[in-house]
Amino acid sequence: ETGVTQTPRHLVMGMTNKKSLKCEQHLGHNAMYWYKQSAKKPLELMFVYSLEERVENNSVPSRFSPECPNSSHLFLHLHTLQPEDSALYLCASSQFPVVNTEAFFGQGTRLTVV
Amino acid sequence: AQTVTQSQPEMSVQEAETVTLSCTYDTSENNYYLFWYKQPPSRQMILVIRQEAYKQQNATENRFSVNFQKAAKSFSLKISDSQLGDTAMYFCAFMKHEGGSQGNLIFGKGTKLSVKP
Numbered sequence: 148e149t150g151v152t153q154t155p156r157h158l159v160m161g162m163t164n165k166k167s168l169k170c171e172q173h174l175g176h177n178a179m180y181w182y183k184q185s186a187k188k189p190l191e192l193m194f195v196y197s198l199e200e201r202v203e204n205n206s207v208p209s210r211f212s213p214e215c216p217n218s219s220h221l222f223l224h225l226h227t228l229q230p231e232d233s234a235l236y237l238c239a240s241s242q243f244p245v246v247n248t249e250a251f252f253g254q255g256t257r258l259t260v261v
Numbered sequence: 262a263q264t265v266t267q268s269q270p271e272m273s274v275q276e277a278e279t280v281t282l283s284c285t286y287d288t289s290e291n292n293y294y295l296f297w298y299k300q301p302p303s304r305q306m307i308l309v310i311r312q313e314a315y316k317q318q319n320a321t322e323n324r325f326s327v328n329f330q331k332a333a334k335s336f337s338l339k340i341s342d343s344q345l346g347d348t349a350m351y352f353c354a355f356m357k358h359e360g361g362s363q364g365n366l367i368f369g370k371g372t373k374l375s376v377k378p
Contacts, residue, residue: 180365
């Protein structure tokens, strides 16, 4: 069982739909992240939450809206997406500000926008 | 801005043999971390090995070792005695040592490694 759980594993949505991705970590970490993994491109950091506050937003379009209600849960709300938003969305967690730790990843949500 | 380059999109190796995956990076930082992550078909990213830039000694984890050349900004991964379970995408990643969040990783595009029986 992974320490970082993402649901759903797969999601197909139309461009007018609203959906949410969920991430939960059971590691006692206090920082959580959303990454986007597209074909033939490097993983892109989208959002960082540290101590439940958003500390980074890498110029992500407003059709992606993150939410971090507590240190164990992270959501990515999606609305009016485009086909180019189809990708694997990975959640990760780590401990801040301890330096000598690693980020743990979930298994991702494979999103297809039709 | 930091960049990470993996010049080998795909590689293959025979079981039990040794393979080296290449990674170069560009940064003006002096203190940073470098990582190799493995992503098997299950899609979960798993940390393979980590190197602190201030350490001269190359990191080693069982069959996995790195060749870290700071001046050349090179960070290759050597896998010895390759096993079928090593088949996966391998990503090289960079992180600044700024005491900040540890997930602010900058990734390369990855190398797809196939271990053949």
